[in-house]
Amino acid sequence: MGTVLSPIPRLDLSDCSLRTLPSAFGEAADAVVLDLTENPLAALPDGSFLGFTQLQQLVVPKAVQCPGGSGAWQEVTTYGSSRLCQSQRNPCNGSEELAPLCPENAVCAPDGPGLSQCLCAGSFHGYKCLRQDAFPVPLFCSVLGTVTAALSLALWGTQRRHAAGLRGAG
Amino acid sequence: MAVPGRQPANRGLVSRCTHHHVVVFLLTFFSYSLLHASRKTFSNVKVSISSQWTPSCLNSTTFELQPNELWNSNRLFPNAEEATLFLGTLDTIFLFSYAVGLFVSGIVGDRLNLRWVLSFGMCSSALVVFFFGTLTEWLHFYNKWFYCCLWVVNGLLQSTGWPCVVAVMGNWFGKAGRGFVFGLWSACASVGNILGAFLASCVLKYGYEYAFLVTASVQFAGGVIVFCGLLTSPKEVGLPELGADEEGSAEEDANRPLMGDDDADDDDGNYSIQAADTDSQPQAIGFFQACCLPGVVLYSLAYACLKLVNYSFFFWLPFYLSNNFGWKEAEADQLSIWYDVGGIIGGTIQGLISDVLQKRAPVLAISLLFAVGSLFGYSRSPNSKPINAVIMAITGFFIGGPSNMISSAISADLGRQDLVRGSSEALATVTGIVDGTGSIGAAVGQVRRGQGGKGNFERLSGSATGHKYFHYQIVFCTLIDTDQNGIVWCPSEGSEHHLLHPHGGNCFRLQQGINGMNLRDLAALR
Numbered sequence: 001m002g003t004v005l006s007p008i009p010r011l012d013l014s015d016c017s018l019r020t021l022p023s024a025f026g027e028a029a030d031a032v033v034l035d036l037t038e039n040p041l042a043a044l045p046d047g048s049f050l051g052f053t054q055l056q057q058l059v060v061p062k063a064v065q066c067p068g069g070s071g072a073w074q075e076v077t078t079y080g081s082s083r084l085c086q087s088q089r090n091p092c093n094g095s096e097e098l099a100p101l102c103p104e105n106a107v108c109a110p111d112g113p114g115l116s117q118c119l120c121a122g123s124f125h126g127y128k129c130l131r132q133d134a135f136p137v138p139l140f141c142s143v144l145g146t147v148t149a150a151l152s153l154a155l156w157g158t159q160r161r162h163a164a165g166l167r168g169a170g
Numbered sequence: 171m172a173v174p175g176r177q178p179a180n181r182g183l184v185s186r187c188t189h190h191h192v193v194v195f196l197l198t199f200f201s202y203s204l205l206h207a208s209r210k211t212f213s214n215v216k217v218s219i220s221s222q223w224t225p226s227c228l229n230s231t232t233f234e235l236q237p238n239e240l241w242n243s244n245r246l247f248p249n250a251e252e253a254t255l256f257l258g259t260l261d262t263i264f265l266f267s268y269a270v271g272l273f274v275s276g277i278v279g280d281r282l283n284l285r286w287v288l289s290f291g292m293c294s295s296a297l298v299v300f301f302f303g304t305l306t307e308w309l310h311f312y313n314k315w316f317y318c319c320l321w322v323v324n325g326l327l328q329s330t331g332w333p334c335v336v337a338v339m340g341n342w343f344g345k346a347g348r349g350f351v352f353g354l355w356s357a358c359a360s361v362g363n364i365l366g367a368f369l370a371s372c373v374l375k376y377g378y379e380y381a382f383l384v385t386a387s388v389q390f391a392g393g394v395i396v397f398c399g400l401l402t403s404p405k406e407v408g409l410p411e412l413g414a415d416e417e418g419s420a421e422e423d424a425n426r427p428l429m430g431d432d433d434a435d436d437d438d439g440n441y442s443i444q445a446a447d448t449d450s451q452p453q454a455i456g457f458f459q460a461c462c463l464p465g466v467v468l469y470s471l472a473y474a475c476l477k478l479v480n481y482s483f484f485f486w487l488p489f490y491l492s493n494n495f496g497w498k499e500a501e502a503d504q505l506s507i508w509y510d511v512g513g514i515i516g517g518t519i520q521g522l523i524s525d526v527l528q529k530r531a532p533v534l535a536i537s538l539l540f541a542v543g544s545l546f547g548y549s550r551s552p553n554s555k556p557i558n559a560v561i562m563a564i565t566g567f568f569i570g571g572p573s574n575m576i577s578s579a580i581s582a583d584l585g586r587q588d589l590v591r592g593s594s595e596a597l598a599t600v601t602g603i604v605d606g607t608g609s610i611g612a613a614v615g616q617v618r619r620g621q622g623g624k625g626n627f628e629r630l631s632g633s634a635t636g637h638k639y640f641h642y643q644i645v646f647c648t649l650i651d652t653d654q655n656g657i658v659w660c661p662s663e664g665s666e667h668h669l670l671h672p673h674g675g676n677c678f679r680l681q682q683g684i685n686g687m688n689l690r691d692l693a694a695l696r
Contacts, residue, residue, distance in 0.1 A: 050236070103226060103235070117236035126377060128221060128241060135376040140384070148391040155399025159193055163406040 014038045014059075021048050029112075033057045036064075037082045052112040058085040068114020091116040105129040190401055190409070194342045195351070197400050198335040199358045201292060204385075204392045205331040206362025207369060208299050211385040213261075214370040215303075218378035220253035223312060246312045256314065260321050262613060267322040269609035271329030276602020277457055279334045280595040284402040288338075291330025292393030296386040298324045303382025332577075332605050337597035340582035341403040349521030349530065352579035353571075356517050360510040455596040460603055463596070465584050470604045473576045474611025476538075480573045481612040483509065487562075495553050505559055512563035513570020520571045521579055530580055534572045541568035577605055 011031045015038035028034070029051040037059050049055070049067040059082050060066065066085035070076045074087035092108035102108050102118035106129045111117035120129035225242035226235050235241035247253040279287045302320045306312060335358075343351045369388070370381040401407055461467060487509055491502035520537055524530040544565045551558045581604045585597035 103241075111236055115236070118241065119237075120240075127244060128226060130218060130221060131377040132375045135373065135380045135383075140387075144387055144391055148394055151395045152398035155193065155197075155395060159190065159399045159401050159407075162408075163401055 009033065009054075011035070021045075026051060028052075030054055035059045037061055047115070049112040050115055053088075053110050055113065056087055058113075059083070060085065066113065068112070072114030085113070088113050103128065105132070188409070190404070190407060191342055193399065194338060194401060195355060197396055198338050199355055199361070201288060201392050201396050202331050202335045202358040203362035203365055204389045205292065205295070205328055206359045207366030208295070208382075208385040208389050209264075209328070210363045210366025211370045211381050212299075212303075214367055215374060215378040215381045216254070216257050218374060218381075219303075220247070220250050220257060222307070222378065223247050223253045224250055244312065246314065256317075260317065263318060264321050264325045265609060265613035267325030268329045269606050269613055271326035272333060272602045272606030272609060273457070274326070274602070275330040276333040276460075276599040276606070279330065279337060279598030279602070280455065284334045284338055284598065285397060285400045287330050288334040288400070289393040289397035291327050291334070292396060293390050295324055295327035295330075296390035296393065298327060299382055299389070300386040304379040304386070307377070307379035329602075329606075333598040333602040336578055336581055336601040337585065338400065338402050339578070340586055340597045340601075343582075345583065345586070347525055348582060349523075349525040349575065349579045350518060351521075352582065353514075353516075353518035353521030353574060356574035356578045357514040360514055363510070364507075455599055457599060457603075460596055460599040463584060463587065463600065465587075466600055466603055469576055469580055469584065470607035473573070473604055473608040476569070476573045476576065477608035478611045478615040480569055482615060483565075483569065491558070495558070497555070501555075505555060505562070508559045508563045509566040509570065512566025512568075513574060515563075516567035516569075516571020517574030517578075519567075521575055524575070524579070530575065530583070534575065537568050537572045541565070541572075544568050577601075577608065581605070 009031065010033040011028050012035045014035045018036070018039040018041055020041070021044065025048060031052065032054050034052075034055060034057070039061060041061055041064050044060070044064055044067050058066065062078055062081050062083050064083065066073050066076050066083065068091075070085075072089055072091065073085045074089060075084075076086070077084045088110070090110050091114060092110060105121055105124040106118040107121040108116050109119045120126075124130075124132050223244055223246040225245055225248070247256060275287065275291070298320055302317065302324065306316070339352065339355060340348075366385060369384050373380045373384050404410065487502075487506040491497055491505060497505070516537070520533050524533040527533065544561065544567075548561045548565050551561050581601040582597065584604070585600035
């Protein structure tokens with residue numbers, strides 16, 4: 001599926017005979033409500049729901065656990081042949097052992113049910129959040145250029161203007 | 171007996187010091203400082219570079235940091251240890267290509283215009299540093315071989331600096347007072363270190379590529395300024411060339427190298443004053459001719475040994491301090507500046523003394539004798555920062571001082587001695603030979619250290635015996651230096667380890683740490 005799905009708040013994939021999640025499932029990461037019931041799903045592999053930060057209601061077949069475990073959800077209820085996973089918990093909050101310790105300059109952010117990511121904090125950016133703020137290129141260039149030009153001219157005037165090229169090349 | 175010749179020469183120095191002299195002093199000083207600053211920048215940003223080149227590895231494998239492209243997309247090296255090893259390799263590559271380059275660029279400097287060679291070297295090496303540190307990062311192009319090639323080229327280009335600036339200084343400042351002027355002037359490397367550390371720390375938060383960008387731009391600007399402002403010789407502004415105008419005995423002295431052990435040559439006046447040769451275009455001296463000049467080979471070997479000691483000390487000092495006394499790394503870094511300070515003061519004062527005595531070798535020998543004592547003293551330094559700083563400054567005085575003197579004042583003496591008066595363009599070649607041999611000594615020392623226990627970083631903290639033994643090794647090397655009064659064959663370190671010290675392994679591992687790497691990296695790995 002090469003097409004890019006437009007943001008879908010609700011996605012009904014019930015009764016689609018899905019044995020596994022489709023490969024482009026990740027493109028539905030904006031879904032708020034997602035229905036996977038009536039599918040012969042065996043299990044949901046880890047990380048299938050990476051990026052599903054908006055998801056508030058997920059209905060899966062009863063045979064399948066809620067992604068991230070029941071601890072990742074505020075409320076897990078079963079009815080009939082379905083299991084309803086409601087309201088993701090923020091894994092960054094509290095003393096959950098799920099929350100990773102983010103490196104310096106990065107903060108934890110939710111990244112789907114039971115999943116978290118480390119994003120650059122504040123003004124940090126770049127690979128591994130090693131950089132902060134933007135280098136003032138114009139200021140640096142103008143200062144350096146001015147100083148260089150001034151010094152070069154001054155020295156040329158005082159030193160080399162009357163210099164004879166006695167030690168010319170060659 | 172030195173008195174009659176000295177007085178007029180000294181008066182001559184003061185009276186003939188024009189604003190050209192001051193500008194030449196400052197320009198050469200800062201151009202070498204900038205070259206050294208860009209080397210220092212590289213060692214100061216190593217932590218950032220190695221973290222840019224590696225994926226994040228948190229100790230547990232359970233959490234792979236997400237998002238992946240932010241934390242794990244750069245995989246030039248699997249972990250920081252290997253990146254650090256590679257950076258150490260780059261240092262060694264640089265030292266070797268620098269050493270080779272010194273021989274070549276001295277020869278080139280004497281044949282082409284020194285100003286052109288110097289400003290070409292500065293600008294082109296600035297460009298290479300820009301490619302190495304900034305452009306590759308902007309383009310996200312990371313390649314080990316590319317980095318190695320760039321660093322070889324950088325070593326070659328950087329090597330144009332030293333022979334050229336020493337040659338220019340030697341052209342302007344005569345033998346009278348040369349020891350003092352050069353002693354003061356050879357602070358340029360230390361000033362460059364401080365400058366580089368300062369520039370790097372100022373802009374490192376924007377990313378390591380900007381540290382390279384800033385030092386490279388400043389160095390490039392320096393090259394342009396040198397091109398516009400440097401006068402390579404007094405001849406260029408119609409001032410009399412050194413020695414050509416000085417009358418009588420002063421002239422003789424000004425062109426005589428201050429290196430003979432016998433002092434019978436002060437009174438004899440049978441050196442011919444070759445005033446006529448200034449009219450003709452001077453012929454540059456050949457490489458082998460330069461090697462055959464009296465004193466060149468001997469001082470080169472002496473310097474190889476001394477530079478090895480000096481560099482080892484230099485690289486190893488903060489590490490030793492933070493390890494042995496448990497002082498904080500930043501404090502240790504700051505404290506180790508005293509070694510530099512001692513070296514600058516030592517070079518200046520010993521240069522002054524050698525000017526007064528009109529002899530350099532005895533000053534060197536006595537200084538190195540004291541160096542042995544100060545090293546023994548330093549290895550027994552109590553755990554007190556002021557006392558340690560004082561002893562460190564004294565050690566720097568007696569080791570860094572002679573080292574500075576050989577590489578600058580004595581090189582200039584050798585390059586302007588009577589034997590080359592007819593073909594006066596020998597300065598840069600001789601300087602290149604002396605400093606090149608010294609750098610090879612330092613580089614070989616690095617490699618020998620590098621051979622031991624690869625990957626044993628965790629043991630780098632070493633043991634007290636390792637530290638102490640390292641001292642003795644330096645002492646030994648210095649002793650040989652002293653005994654032979656500048657005629658030195660540097661002992662081959664590696665074998666001594668095994669012969670003299672049953673626990674040489676400790677020392678090897680310790681010295682692996684000095685292998686040209688930033689000690690901060692290593693401390694981070696511990």
